[in-house]
Amino acid sequence: MGDKLFVGNLPFTVTSEKLSELFSPYGEIKEATVIMNKFNGRSKGFGFVTFASEESAAKAVAEMNGKEVEGRQMTVSEAKPFNPDERPKRDFHSGGRGGFGGGRGGGFGGRDRERRPRY
Secondary structure, three states: OEEEEEEEEOOOOHHHHHHHHHHHHHHHEEEEEEEEEOOOOEEEEEEEEOOOOHHHHHHHEEEEEEEEEEEEEOEEEEEOOOOOHOOOOOOOOOOOOOOOOOOOOOOOOOOOOOOOOOO
């Protein structure tokens, strides 16, 4: 287990300082960060806590996972490194109705008009 933890389902009122206070009984904390929305400055409801040792992190996961804070049950687990290749890909050109070149009606399919290829 690593020394960095993911903390999810946080109340939107929790700040980085409050997050550090919540996890400080389990060991020395290097960093505690609540992720904020860059457009409106509001919390996204999750954050990360980095401990000085892996033992402290394991103890914090065992004690804090499922604990209720301000009416919300937190999820605490080991943080996984970000890998953009593992994100689900969205395919904008298949299925569905509507959009450009697909769907119902319209288009260039009349008898008197020249046929245009669909992409």
